[in-house]
Amino acid sequence: MxxxxxxxxxxxxxxxxxxxxxxxxxxxxxxxxxxxxxxxxxxxxxxxxxxxxxxxxxxxxxxxxxxxxxxxxxxxxxxxxxxxxxxxxxxxxxxxxxxxxxxxxxxxxxxxxxGRFFLHRRAFSGIQSAKEVRYCLAQYDALRYPEKSGRTYVEAFVPQAAAAGFRLASASDLFWRVFRGYQQRFKIGSWGMQSFSITTNTLLSDFLPRYGVDELGEAMIDEAIRLSGLVPSLVTRPTIDKSR
Structure with missing residues (x-):
């Protein structure tokens, strides 16, 4: 609940x-x-x-x-x-x-x-290392939908690249390097899973199918992170045309 x-x-x-x-x-x-x-x-x-x-x-x-x-x-x-x-x-x-x-x-x-609760306390953080980024990205390369007979998530969105050997986990160091820039600039403790998921889903379902995996670089990841709301002030508010 x-x-x-x-x-x-x-x-x-x-x-x-x-x-x-x-x-x-x-x-x-x-x-x-x-x-x-x-x-x-x-x-x-x-x-x-x-x-x-x-x-x-x-x-x-x-x-x-x-x-x-x-x-x-x-x-x-x-x-x-x-x-x-x-x-x-x-x-x-x-x-x-x-x-x-x-x-x-x-x-x-x-x-x-x-006497019944609060016997064990544990703090959970977001992603804190490139190793953890790689683990999360590897799930997109491995998990299938439907679970046993379906394609992986990478295969579903970039099938030709996946068939040629592309794996999202191979970009883990790139992901982490871009995030570290935000972390140092804005004093962020860890990369929250909500922001990370939106970043990855945006890349996989939109940017990579549109521009191709060869264009996957810091600029593309940076734009996806910006759209994820990691730093709320960086999310652009849509402009409303009041003349209409």
């Missing part, structure tokens, strides 16, 4: 989001208790169907939660444990908002929350 930003941070809103994320049909008349039961029945049914003892719930944008709302996940944990099932909840949030939220819950008032 992904937590939306709401003015009212209630337990009911968390249960609604859980049910929506699970594809359950709900309406504004459902209470928090009713939604909790429906969601627990869904989890229990799926676990029974697949003969599982543990379920995994990933909560994205967790920095949008309030301390009170974490009680929802404690309740889910307790109720499933009462029927000999366990629920592992992974909270994913942005740095540093998430750390401020968690560190603000160190008091005894939230001891029951800390």
């Amino acid at each position: 992904t937590m939306p930003l709401r003015d009212q941070k209630t337990v009911l809103s968390v249960y609604r989001q859980l049910c929506w994320a699970a594809g359950l049909n709900i309406n504004g008349r459902h209470t928090a208790d009713e939604l909790a039961v429906r969601y627990l029945h869904l989890i229990s049914d799926v676990m029974a169907e697949h003969e599982l003892e543990q379920a995994l719930l990933v909560v994205d944008e967790c920095q949008r939660l309030s301390p009170l709302q974490f009680n929802v996940f404690a309740e889910l944990y307790d109720r499933l444990r009462s029927i000999q099932k366990t629920l592992m909840t992974v909270f994913v949030g942005n740095d540093p908002e998430t750390w401020r939220l968690i560190d603000g819950m160190d008091s005894d008032q939230y001891a029951h929350i800390h």
Whole structure:
């Protein structure tokens, strides 16, 4: 599930989001208790169907939660444990908002929350080396769609070049060199995956089919990075002709 930003941070809103994320049909008349039961029945049914003892719930944008709302996940944990099932909840949030939220819950008032969650903390960064760039680009050379019978992503967009031996991973040092220029200029810690994906997808689906792989160079990658929004101020706002 992904937590939306709401003015009212209630337990009911968390249960609604859980049910929506699970594809359950709900309406504004459902209470928090009713939604909790429906969601627990869904989890229990799926676990029974697949003969599982543990379920995994990933909560994205967790920095949008309030301390009170974490009680929802404690309740889910307790109720499933009462029927000999366990629920592992992974909270994913942005740095540093998430750390401020968690560190603000160190008091005894939230001891029951800390007893179940926040036992393991790990910080994730974007791409930090040419080696990591190569690994990511290699997926475009290897992954297929459909998974077993389809073409690779490189073959789909530049089939002749791929047949001639072109591999996107071979440009990893070039990618990294151009990014390093941005990194040093704008003091960027790492290359976020959103920017990297947009950069690569723009190159593969637009620039390379249009201009050819022989034109792949720093200028082309630089333009793709600029369009990716790595540095928001570099994204050109479209001009609106008000005379029309």
